[in-house]
Amino acid sequence: MSTLVNYSGDDEFYCGGSLCSAEIYCPVRKRARISGPFIFEEERTKNPSIELLPDECLFEIFRRLQGGRERSAAACVSKHWLMLSSNVRSSEICQNDTKIDSADEDLEVERDGYHTRCLEGKKATDIRLSAIAVCTSSRGGLGKLSVRGSNSVRGITNVGLSAIAHGCPSLRVLSLWNVPYVGDEGLMEISRGCHSLEKLDLSQCPSISNKGLVAIAENCPSLTSLTIESCRNIGNEGLQAIGRCCTKLQYLTIKDCPLVGDQGVASLLLSGTMMLKKVKLHALNITDFSLAVIGHYGKAITDLNLSSLRNISQKGFWVMGNAQGLQSLASLTITLCRGATDVSVEAVGKGCQNLKHMCIRMCCFVSDGGLVAFARSAGSLESLLLEECNRITQTGILNAVSNCRKLKSLSLVKCAGVKDLPPQASSLSPCESLRSLSIRSCPGFGSTSLAMVGNLCPQLHHLDLSGLTGITDAGLLPLLVSSKAGLVKVNLTDCLNLTDEVVFSLARLHGETLELLNLDGCRKVTAASLVAIADSCPLVNDLDVSKCSITDSGVAALSHGVQVNLQILSLSGCSKVTNKSVPSLKKLGESLVGLNLQHCNGISSSKVELLVEDLWRCDILS
Numbered sequence: 092m093s094t095l096v097n098y099s100g101d102d103e104f105y106c107g108g109s110l111c112s113a114e115i116y117c118p119v120r121k122r123a124r125i126s127g128p129f130i131f132e133e134e135r136t137k138n139p140s141i142e143l144l145p146d147e148c149l150f151e152i153f154r155r156l157q158g159g160r161e162r163s164a165a166a167c168v169s170k171h172w173l174m175l176s177s178n179v180r181s182s183e184i185c186q187n188d189t190k191i192d193s194a195d196e197d198l199e200v201e202r203d204g205y206h207t208r209c210l211e212g213k214k215a216t217d218i219r220l221s222a223i224a225v226c227t228s229s230r231g232g233l234g235k236l237s238v239r240g241s242n243s244v245r246g247i248t249n250v251g252l253s254a255i256a257h258g259c260p261s262l263r264v265l266s267l268w269n270v271p272y273v274g275d276e277g278l279m280e281i282s283r284g285c286h287s288l289e290k291l292d293l294s295q296c297p298s299i300s301n302k303g304l305v306a307i308a309e310n311c312p313s314l315t316s317l318t319i320e321s322c323r324n325i326g327n328e329g330l331q332a333i334g335r336c337c338t339k340l341q342y343l344t345i346k347d348c349p350l351v352g353d354q355g356v357a358s359l360l361l362s363g364t365m366m367l368k369k370v371k372l373h374a375l376n377i378t379d380f381s382l383a384v385i386g387h388y389g390k391a392i393t394d395l396n397l398s399s400l401r402n403i404s405q406k407g408f409w410v411m412g413n414a415q416g417l418q419s420l421a422s423l424t425i426t427l428c429r430g431a432t433d434v435s436v437e438a439v440g441k442g443c444q445n446l447k448h449m450c451i452r453m454c455c456f457v458s459d460g461g462l463v464a465f466a467r468s469a470g471s472l473e474s475l476l477l478e479e480c481n482r483i484t485q486t487g488i489l490n491a492v493s494n495c496r497k498l499k500s501l502s503l504v505k506c507a508g509v510k511d512l513p514p515q516a517s518s519l520s521p522c523e524s525l526r527s528l529s530i531r532s533c534p535g536f537g538s539t540s541l542a543m544v545g546n547l548c549p550q551l552h553h554l555d556l557s558g559l560t561g562i563t564d565a566g567l568l569p570l571l572v573s574s575k576a577g578l579v580k581v582n583l584t585d586c587l588n589l590t591d592e593v594v595f596s597l598a599r600l601h602g603e604t605l606e607l608l609n610l611d612g613c614r615k616v617t618a619a620s621l622v623a624i625a626d627s628c629p630l631v632n633d634l635d636v637s638k639c640s641i642t643d644s645g646v647a648a649l650s651h652g653v654q655v656n657l658q659i660l661s662l663s664g665c666s667k668v669t670n671k672s673v674p675s676l677k678k679l680g681e682s683l684v685g686l687n688l689q690h691c692n693g694i695s696s697s698k699v700e701l702l703v704e705d706l707w708r709c710d711i712l713s
Contacts, residue, residue, distance in 0.1 A: 182183030209237040215270070216242045217251035224258030235264040241272065252277030256284035266292035282310035290316040297323055304329030308336040316342040319351075326350025327358070334358040340365055346373035356381045360388040371396040379407030379430075386414030386442070393419050398426035408435030419666030422448040429454075433461025442470030448474040455480075466491040473497055478504040485509050485540050487638035492547050493519035500527040502555075503536075510535030511561075523548045526576075532558035538566020545570030552576060557584035557609070564592045571596050577604030584610040584635075593621035604626035611637040611661070618645025625652025632656045637687070638664035643671040650675035661687035663712075669693035673702060681704035687712045 118303075124417050146367075154666060208223055210216075215238050226234055236255060241247050247270050255262065256277075258452040262285040267273060278299055281288065288311040304325055308312065314337040319325055325348055332545050333340065343359065345351055359365060361384065368391055372381075375545050381405060385392070395417070397403075410429050411417070420443045425431045431454040446469050449459055457480050466472065472495050477483060483506055492501060503509060513668070525548045530536055541562055551574045556562060556568055567589065571578070583589060594616060597605065616639040623632060625648045634657060635650075646668060649657075660683060662668055676686065680702070688694060688702075690713050699713045 095159055095660065108347060111648040114559070163353075202572065206233050207235040207237075208233055209239070210247075211239045213242050215247050216245045217248055218245070219256070220247060220251035221254040224254040229266040232541040233258050233259040233262055237264075237266040238418040239266075239268045239270075241270045246270070246272045248272045248398070249274055249277035249280070249708040253280040253613060256280040260284055261287055263287055264290040264292075266290075267294070267296055268292070271295075271297055274298035275300055275306070276304035282306040286311060287313055289313050292316075293322055293325070294318070294320040295322070300324035301326060301329035301332075304352040304537040305332040308332035312336060312475055313339060315339050315555055318342075320342040320344070320346040321349055322425060326348065327352055327355035330355035330360040334360075334362040334365060338362070338365055341368045343367055343369070344371040344373075345375060346371070347375075349376060351375050351377070353377050353380045353384075357384045360384050366391040368392060369394040372400065374399040378403060379404055379410065382407035382411040382612070386411035387416045389417055389420075391394045391419055392417060394422045395420060396426075397428060398424070399428070400428050403430040405430050405432045405435045409438045412438030412440070415442050417443045417506075418445060420446055421448075422450075424452070425454060426450075426452040427454070429456065433458055433464065436461040437464040437468060440577035445471050450476040451480055452476075452478040453480070455502040458482035459484055461492070462487045463490045463494065466494040469495075471497060474500040474502075476502040476504070477506055478502075479506065481507045483508050485512055485536075485543070489519055489543060489547065489689075492522045492525065492544075495522060495524075497524055498522055499524055500529075501525060502527075502529040503531070503533055504529075505532045505679055507534065509533050509540065511537040511539040519547060521549055525551055526550060527553040527554035527555075529553075530559060531555060534561070537561040538563050541566045542569045547572045549573050550576040551578060553580045554578055555580075555582040555706070556586060557582050557587075562586055562589050563588045564590055564657065567593055568596055572602055574601070575603050580607040581605065582607075582609040583613060584609050585615060587612065588615050590615040591617055591619045591623075595623050597625040599624040602629075604630065606630050609633075609635040610639055610665075611635045613639055616640065618642045619647070621645035622648040625649045625654065626652075629653045630656060633659045635659075635661040635687075636665065637661045640667065641665045642667045643675075645668055646672040646675045646679075655682065657682055659683070659685040662691055663687045663689040664691070666690075666692050670695055670698050673698050676702060677705055680709050683709045685710050685712075689713060 141539070206227055210219060223233065223236075233255065236259075238247055249272075252273055253276075256278075262281070265281065265285075265288060266311055273296060275298070278301070282303075283306075288307070291311075291314060299429075301324070304319075305328065308329070309332065314333070317333060317337075317340060327350065330345075331350065331354065340359070345356070352375070356372065356375070357380065359367065367389065370385070370392055373396075377400060382397075385395070385664060389395070408425075408428075412435065423439065423443065424448060429453065433456070435452070436457055449465070449469065449472060459482070462477075462483055466475075475491070475495070475498060488501075488503065488509060492498065526621070527547055528544065528551055530541075530544075536559055538561070541556075543560075546569075548570075554570075554574075556567070571593070578597070581597065581601075583593070589610075594610070597608070602624075608624070608628075608631060610620070616636065618641055620643065621636065621641060624634070631654045636645075643660065646662070647658075657679060660679060670693070673694070680686070683706065686702075686709050688699060691713075694713075695711075699711070703711050703713075
């Protein structure tokens with residue numbers, strides 16, 4: 092029988108007679124589990140109470156309570172009893188001699204082993220964790236525990252985590268975020284009591300060091316997922332232990348841990364038995380050596396995310412690509428890495444022949460030459476995202492799209508180098524495979540560029556041009572005409588210069604396929620557009636006309652339209668919509684599940700309350 096937490100270990104108690112009406116056998120000079128004051132017989136007779144029993148005896152009583160209800164009821168008596176009950180390990184509970192059908196027992200443990208609890212902020216205390224441990228212990232304990240933040244006065248400590256370790260041996264997932272008072276002792280208790288742990292997430296845990304992580308590695312061999320973020324005292328030693336012991340690890344995230352270097356990262360791949368699949372390395376003090384190891388030994392890696400690696404040079408990425416070891420790599424994300432250049436990006440394209448998804452963010456040394464060379468080399472590429480890559484121009488984009496024979500999705504975000512060029516005859520081949528085009532918040536991208544891109548993408552289904560304030564009807568209409576497959580989702584948020592003409596063309600050319608249309612901020616769009624949508628777009632289920640010049644007549648037309656599947660409607664900021672639209676909104680509410688009426692000053696609060704009562708199945712924002 093294990094020793095309780097915080098036992099001082101100095102005092103001994105002697106039993107010269109009965110302590111209460113029930114006879115309890117206490118051998119002479121037995122060391123107490125938890126030290127307590129000596130109780131004299133005359134004090135007991137004046138104020139007889141079970142509270143006079145030493146903690147050692149109370150512990151023996153609690154572990155003999157057979158049912159979960161009985162243990163929970165005892166724990167509710169006082170904080171003292173709760174903390175004692177939470178220190179009873181599941182293995183220490185005396186089992187009834189009554190035979191239980193093994194199949195039913197296994198089913199209960201399997202079903203209840205996945206109970207989930209999430210504590211946030213003020214709710215995250217040792218008392219609450221102890222109560223959870225006691226109440227769920229009879230049903231297999233928790234399967235998943237998340238703690239986000241901590242009570243500023245009575246925050247979670249090692250005591251609370253120890254209670255979970257004692258009462259929840261089936262714990263599989265543990266997430267600790269911003270819990271400064273939980274240290275190695277708490278994590279070591281988890282490692283001793285929860286050998287089935289599969290996923291561990293540690294974020295902003297300054298009191299946890301290599302010692303706690305080594306204990307997890309040595310006692311939790313089933314670990315498959317590990318996340319360590321902003322833990323300043325965890326370094327190479329802990330990761331080396333993980334590499335030695337946790338051969339089932341598949342998912343690894345390490346972010347902003349200053350003590351983690353090449354030795355720790357490399358040990359996870361050089362172990363030979365580990366088969367990592369997804370790896371994220373953010374803001375670490377690793378060098379080209381780590382990328383070389385990844386390139387040679389990351390044979391099972393399918394998803395690699397590298398961010399803010401300031402000590403990685405062009406050579407590191409070049410070696411990673413030319414090592415030819417990343418043959419399973421399907422997705423690669425590179426963010427804010429100065430070592431990502433035209434040469435290194437081309438090497439990655441040549442070396443990772445099965446790469447399907449490429450994301451390059453804030454890499455200032457990647458230009459048109461590297462992008463086109465990468466596109467020619469990456470023959471399996473299906474998705475390309477470029478964000479804040481300001482050396483890439485329209486010429487590079489057009490040539491890259493033309494050279495990707497399997498490309499399905501292209502996204503450009505905040506690329507300041509993409510600017511309108513004079514119209515020119517293009518000899519580039521169209522990309523028949525491209526289905527999704529997203530160009531967002533690129534200030535120089537205008538109507539000329541849009542028309543040229545449209546000619547290369549005749550089979551689009553999804554179009555997102557949000558934040559392109561420079562495009563006009565004349566620039567967008569050719570793209571709508573050239574799209575032969577039928578647009579399904581169109582997002583034109585904050586395209587300030589578009590008018591009803593674009594919506595008329597959308598309804599006429601793509602009305603039979605259109606399901607989502609977002610016109611948020613298109614102030615020149617009027618009620619006439621809603622009339623066109625109502626007449627020609629039967630499949631629309633998500634419509635956003637926030638801050639448009641919509642009137643009551645447009646809402647009325649929509650309520651009488653051909654679409655029967657409209658589920659989400661946003662009229663936020665439509666000041667011209669008044670109480671006259673309430674009957675139309677009620678009719679639309681027969682299918683709606685979401686309605687946004689925020690900042691619709693023309694609709695009174697009393698009318699909104701009536702809508703809320705009538706459309707009880709619809710979430711209404713007002």
